[in-house]
Every structure is written in C-alpha cells, then in structure tokens.
Amino acid sequence: MKLQDILTISGEPGLYQYIASSRNGVIAESLLTGARKNFSGTHARVSSLAEISIFTEDEDVTLSQVLTDLYAHTKGEQTISHKASEKELRELFGVVIPGYDRERFHLSDMRKVAQWFNLLVGAGMSDFSIEEPAAEEEPAEE
Helix, strand or coil: CCHHHEEEECCCCCCEEEEEEECCEEEEEECCCCCEEEEECCCCCEEEHHHCEECECCCCEEHHHHHHHHHHHCCCCCCCCCCCCHHHHHHHHHHHCCCECCCCCCHHHHHHHHHHHHHHHHCCCCCCCCCCCCCCCCCCCC
16 A cells, blocks of 8 residues: 555545546545445545645645654554544644644644544554656667
8 A cells, every 4th residue: 555545535534545547536445444436526526645745834744754754753553543632633743743834734634634644554554655656768869
C-alpha cells in the first residue's frame, strides 16, 4: 500500500485504497469496512493523501512528512484518538509540527490527520513516503 493510492472522498467516512479507474470515476476499497465502491467524479471529490499539505509559518509541509514524523514520534504505534481534547491534539501537533500555522491548521484538520494516521497504522502501513514517478529518459542525440 502506497500513500499515493490512499484516497479521501468528500462525504464519505474514513479512507479508501485506490483499486482502478472506471468509466466516470474510480473504484476504491474502504480501509474501515473493506467494501468496494465506484465513486463518480461528478458526485464526489476524490483526493490522494499524497496531494495534501499542512500549513506552517514557513513552507507548507506535505502530509507524507507529517505522517512520517508522527510515526517516529509514536514509535510505530497509533497516536491519540481524533476525539481527544483540543489541548491534547494541539500539544501533539506542536511537537510533531512545531511551526504549524495556528490560524490556518484548524482543530478539525488535526482531528482528521490523527484519525487518518490511526487508520493507516491500523491497516499495517509504516512507510508514508511518496514515490516520485520515474523520469522518462530522453533518447540520446546522434
């Protein structure tokens, strides 16, 4: 399982693993239930976790980096619940992302990241790196 294959779908709980493209959307499998479903591009906004970043006071940080840092912080275990108190969540993200933007990285975002992290670790994921697409080699000039 690769981070680029993990999807968040508007209006749907949890995370989904990309399975295949369909005529008008994607087929994805829920990490919560294992059920497969076809999501139409016209009815659902589908985003890969590899495309998400977190606001900081300097440069934005990729979700991949945040999950990697969170994994190191928890020593490979799940983190606090997404239902933890605001104080606990702010303390956690203050350690994991010390420079997070307190105005734009909201409590609801923290809850989402904590929930996603616990789902991914619960599903056995431990590598949150993003694989860069291989660059095509240009033909040598003769």
